[in-house]
């Protein structure tokens with residue numbers, strides 16, 4: 001079947017950020033012919049999105065949006081804004097409008113969105129692709145090519161199929177996952193690494209104060225590799241940490257246990273245990289590439 005991006009004629013992207021902007025630009029690049037509208041509280045982002053050819057028209061007030069045209073809405077703002085946005089837009093939605101999102105947290109949040117938005121359909125989606133940058137000005141064409149997109153639906157119907165087709169036509173590989181399993185998995189592989197990167201930079205700020213030496217004058221490649229994601233948006237990440245609080249706290253607890261174990265082996269100069277732990281971690285990491 002040819003590309004039809006799920007057959008949606010008019011798309012509204014709420015939040016012209018890195019991800020919303022990348023969706024819009026990638027749709028254009030892949031040949032999407034319908035209208036793309038944008039909504040953002042930040043006027044600069046709208047101006048920029050129009051200039052870049054990402055959207056046809058942008059809005060800062062909800063009432064001016066041509067709602068009778070729109071058959072797909074994509075929530076692309078920080079996750080803690082979703083519920084208020086859903087409450088604010090629900091009365092404008094057509095019965096056949098599908099609402100989806102790109103948020104990094106699912107669980108209870110998607111259950112609430114499904115309820116609020118009824119009778120419109122909500123399909124939770126999470127593209128596993130991004131960067132540490134923010135805003136449409138840093139959007140990346142083709143960001144989702146070859147990347148996974150997780151849909152958190154509990155049954156498959158024609159709406160799921162349309163959203164699946166939407167992402168597949170952008171080059172993504174779609175997987176279905178339970179929303180609560182999603183939050184456990186991505187707390188471990190995404191939210192914890194971001195928390196650790198932010199905390200590592202914080203540790204160096206504190207250590208710099210201890211000896212009055214600016215440790216950031218001496219970054220090695222390892223430090224830079226490791227902490228790239230600590231340059232990510234504070235607003236986006238405080239929302240993710242709080243919205244997925246339980247799973248994030250659980251992964252931080254495990255990380256502290258792993259650090260304590262390592263600390264112990266170093267303190268006791270336990271070479272055998274150190275070699276075992278480092279070797280197992282190295283093998284796991286090598287198997288990723």
Ligand SMILES: NC(=O)C1=CN([C@@H]2O[C@H](COP(=O)(O)OP(=O)(O)OC[C@H]3O[C@@H](n4cnc5c(N)ncnc54)[C@H](O)[C@@H]3O)[C@@H](O)[C@H]2O)C=CC1
Pocket residue numbers: 014015016017018019020039040041042045076077078079081085102103104105126127128129130131132133134135136233236240
């Ligand atoms: N940054 C990344 O690499 C990834 C982010 N995500 C998810 O994508 C979503 C968007 O993240 P980014 O694009 O990185 O953020 P961003 O900071 O680049 O863009 C967010 C945009 O939303 C706008 N905004 C904020 N509150 C709003 C509101 N109430 N109404 C209208 N507009 C509002 C901001 O002005 C901004 O332009 C988040 O839910 C995040 O969890 C998902 C995958 C990757």
Ligand SMILES: O=C(O)C(=O)Cc1ccc(O)cc1
Pocket residue numbers: 103104127128129130131132190229
């Ligand atoms: O910049 C990176 O390496 C990321 O890990 C981007 C990212 C951020 C949030 C997500 O929910 C998914 C991907």
